[in-house]
Amino acid sequence: MPGTCFYTSPDFPPALAVGLQQNFGLLATESPRGWYLCWTGDALVLRNTELNKQGDILVDFASGAATYRRKFGGGKSEAIAKAVGLTKKPGLTVVDATAGLGRDALVLASLGAKVTLVERQPAVAALLADGLRRASLDPDLAHWLPERMQLVFAPSQQALTQLPVPDVVYLDPMFPAREKSALVKKEMQAFHQVVGTDEDADALFPLAWQLASKRVVVKRPGYAGFLAGQKPSMQIEGKNNRFDVYVKAALD
């Protein structure tokens, strides 16, 4: 599987190497090929030996883009906030069952939600763990982010049968991209190569519906059909996507 090795450069922190092996089953290598994780001096990043122009992929909750979206991106008027219900109830508990690089989870947490991020791809989960580690050292994030974002490395088929009941389960499985922007396209293509296309995503819907106490929210590209063929209670249009909302009970 791509992205499952990490490059043991001379400066690679030994404790991090042990953690990557023990917590995520990642393998050490001295000669990476294709996708691999490496250490930049302060962050764990994903690179590809064949793609020289491909920028590093990492989880950076303090990046300019993340900070801008958090501070000026629309806050409670963001479509995702409305879909999840944070405009009505800020302290909701959310299981993000397809966490990816944690961007949606960050928006939800910054609006007050307590988010459990579930990710099954070992390299992506390791990037999330490293992003959370750096966030806990960041003066702007340390006082709120770690207590609102918790990582679970597991397939959601398993996690959704074991986690405590949340108010909301949020799903954003991979879908074949059709973005127009060259940059988004490049990043999405890279991410697609690493995680694949989540062919089993339909199976998450019944588990999510069973676990959530208030609602299930599914993020879809505008052109995509409903997850598992299930018609939502309402739809909220975002800038680049739509959110299908399946209401189980009032948020009260």
Ligand SMILES: C[S@@+](CC[C@H](N)C(=O)[O-])C[C@H]1O[C@@H](n2cnc3c(N)ncnc32)[C@H](O)[C@@H]1O
């Ligand atoms: C489109 S990305 C999610 C992007 C994310 N919403 C964000 O804002 O960064 C989908 C992610 O869900 C993960 N995923 C898909 N199916 C999963 C499952 N059954 N269990 C856990 N993770 C899953 C994939 O590995 C991938 O990282």
